[in-house]
Amino acid sequence: MNFKDQIATDLTVFINPNEFGDFHNVDGRRLLIVISKDATTGRQRKNSSDHYSMSEGIHTGTIKVYANASDFPDIPAADSFMEIDGELYRVVDCDNQMGVLVIDLEGNQT
Structure with missing residues (x-):
């Protein structure tokens, strides 16, 4: 058995x-x-006209998802959206690490 098989x-x-x-x-x-x-x-305040980031009681939650790359026909692209269990997240980054997708997601939380 070689390393890739392991x-x-x-x-x-x-x-x-x-x-x-x-x-x-x-x-x-x-x-x-x-x-x-x-x-x-x-959630950071970017400037005074950024009303979205100024909302009281809202913060950005980030999660990492690990998944078999074979379960995804396409690798999720940065700035695309993914829904997990009814919650919408923005894809921050996705990396295929030897058959495992490591997907960084962020979404608004209250």
């Missing part, structure tokens, strides 16, 4: 419903993914 085997452990993975509704499809909700940043 990585492919490890994916079945990481994105696994008995380990870290859970089934979620992603853009209308039931997919097995891992969600990391470890970062929430306050």
